[in-house]
Amino acid sequence: DQQVKQNSPSLSVQEGRISILNCDYTNSMFDYFLWYKKYPAEGPTFLISISSIKDKNEDGRFTVFLNKSAKHLSLHIVPSQPGDSAVYFCAANGGGSNYKLTFGKGTLLTVNP
């Protein structure tokens, strides 16, 4: 039973355009959501997070949107750059007294020059 889903295994975008990565979750107890970027043979690098009390958080070129009623979040990258090419993971924090992260399976973003 996958509680965090990233339904697009891959996404290809032109440099300078917007990249939109999507994530759905099923567990209403999740109250903190994070996006990580991962290059091969490296650990996940934290990008941006959002608490369930907010619907938007912005940091430079990265914006995360949360729609609690739809149990959906998205990461917008604008403008996209070739260095953004990596696997992006959506993760959710269990909430309550359970703080383990539950991850989606990732989306491979390729930004073409």
Added chain:
Amino acid sequence: GEEVAQTPKHLVRGEGQKAKLYCAPIKGHSYVFWYQQVLKNEFKFLISFQNENVFDETGMPKERFSAKCLPNSPCSLEIQATKLEDSAVYFCASSQIAQETQYFGPGTRLLVL
């Protein structure tokens, strides 16, 4: 330190041998989490610590896996009698507060032959 450090980077063991992995959390972080990444993109939570105390061990295969975080020492994850299916990348993460952002180390790639 400013980053989560993990050693060794790579570890090769024959089936049945012991494997021991180490993690030094970011200085000042009280929480340490261990995750296993198998099949390239699936992260599985193993165990977490609050300082030297086990916080959540619901993901640990108890028969062969054990972990410790002792004062003034790196945390460790030990696998007794490794099996082929233990081949994976093991990531350690740390956080200042349990419910907030977890920062990941570069991982230890374990190969069991």
